[in-house]
Amino acid sequence: MSTTEQAEVVVVGLGVAGEAVGGALAKAGVDVVGIEENLVGGECPYWGCIPSKMMIRAGNLLAEARRIPGMAGRAAVTSDWGPVAHRIREEATANWDDTIAVERFTDAGGRFVRGRAEILGPDRVRVGDTEYVASRGLVVSTGTEPVAPPIDGLADTPYWTNRGAMEAETLPASLLVLGGGAIGLEIAQAFARFGVEVTVVEAADRILPMEEPEASELIAGVLEAEGLTVHAGTPVRHVAYDDATGFTVTADGVPGELRAERLLVATGRRPRLSREIRATLGAAPDGDLVDDRLRITDRVWAAGDVVGKGAFTHVATYHADIVVRDVLGQDGPPADHHALPRVTFTDPEVGAVGLTESAAREEGLTVVTGFQQASSTTRGWIHKAGNDGFVKLVADADAGYLVGATSAGPHGGEVLGMLALAVHARVPLTELESMIYAYPTFHRGIQEALKDLRAAG
């Protein structure tokens, strides 16, 4: 027999966004039911940001040690995946156990339900035999799921998504990575630094196709110099698997067959929100899911990856703050994604904010750009080994401020900080030109790129 439970707010999906919304509302005294079918905390702590960055930190240590010859003496480097797998199990994920996160939510006053929520309408969901009715609001924070491309044979193979890679206790001898985006490249480089023979196959004509072409060229060059093989513009036609020989892949433009012990599919993610559920919630079938208060309709909010404005943890927490304020009836700035920052944590890191040059041109802006190689700055020259990188600025010449920027290089994600502020606050170029840049820092490359931008127009 089915039962009905009332709540003020029902949150579907307690990943980064849902956990933040549910926890904050519960702390504010709102009667919240939070529903999670898997682990409270979502993709980021268990299979995403945190474990991948532990791998990257370890891989970067190996790479730095290998840079010692010619710079600081000799180093004999022997890699061991054991401490990385152990850290991911013990420190990051508690062996993929969310007890602490559940307690954090219930201690705040939330009512926790483990199970898959079926959204029945703008004010109700069902989990098993229980219907939960929300008197004040429904929050949809169901995240994204990996997309598997319709490649002949792929579905019948035991390929990895990010989850398989994050859970790896031992490393394969060889890895084929489908997709040269953030997930594919971060994992590819980290695994390769531990001795895995890695091949990346990207369907678009360059890896990191969403970022500046200079970034794609930079990272492809660095990866190839580290011994990885990178194929771009080579869509995969067929995948096969055999226990004895592993994976075999054929791709247009790649002679013969590619073989590897493991295959990672990292070809993008899609929101966990079907067209039927959009309709059930009263959203249009296509286009923006939410308004600038993150409302789908009057009493239904969405937050995080599912919104489709950037699949990043910082977007999920940004959305969560806005939803919490709006549910509580508090004032605050509306959601604004014009200065969306993102960092691909390869080495060198590719930090970017706002529009790329081509995106700015597509918007019809009068675009002017400035560029500076990291190795030509004093700090980059001193740094020497591992100094690949650049700063690229994209300005709206008519408005006189930056609309986008890329900082690739050592600490590229940190250098991004002031560029993100400049794009966010639409700081006039004249202000950026008149400030003092500490010497010798990587961010002084911004000052040089500004000079280049002025010289260009």
Ligand SMILES: Cc1cc2nc3c(=O)[nH]c(=O)nc-3n(C[C@H](O)[C@H](O)[C@H](O)COP(=O)(O)OP(=O)(O)OC[C@H]3O[C@@H](n4cnc5c(N)ncnc54)[C@H](O)[C@@H]3O)c2cc1C
């Ligand atoms: C390998 C990898 C590395 C990443 N690295 C970074 C990084 O360095 N920096 C960064 O900013 N971002 C990174 N991300 C992205 C980041 O993980 C996501 O942006 C973030 O997790 C989004 O949070 P969310 O709450 O929107 O979604 P999720 O974390 O996906 O949470 C959604 C939750 O909803 C639950 N759910 C879905 N449907 C239902 C239902 N019907 N009923 C009940 N529960 C449901 C799911 O089980 C899940 O727990 C990475 C992602 C991956 C895969």
Ligand SMILES: NC(=O)c1ccc[n+]([C@@H]2O[C@H](COP(=O)([O-])OP(=O)(O)OC[C@H]3O[C@@H](n4cnc5c(N)ncnc54)[C@H](O)[C@@H]3O)[C@@H](O)[C@H]2O)c1
């Ligand atoms: N550092 C970070 O912040 C970070 C790290 C990892 C993931 N993420 C988030 O997760 C999202 C998903 O990551 P992702 O790397 O899966 O997606 P992505 O969209 O960033 O990259 C997918 C890549 O796969 C390529 N591709 C698509 N179909 C293909 C095919 N059939 N064969 C070969 N290549 C194909 C695309 O052209 C693209 O380059 C990212 O967009 C990002 O928002 C963020």
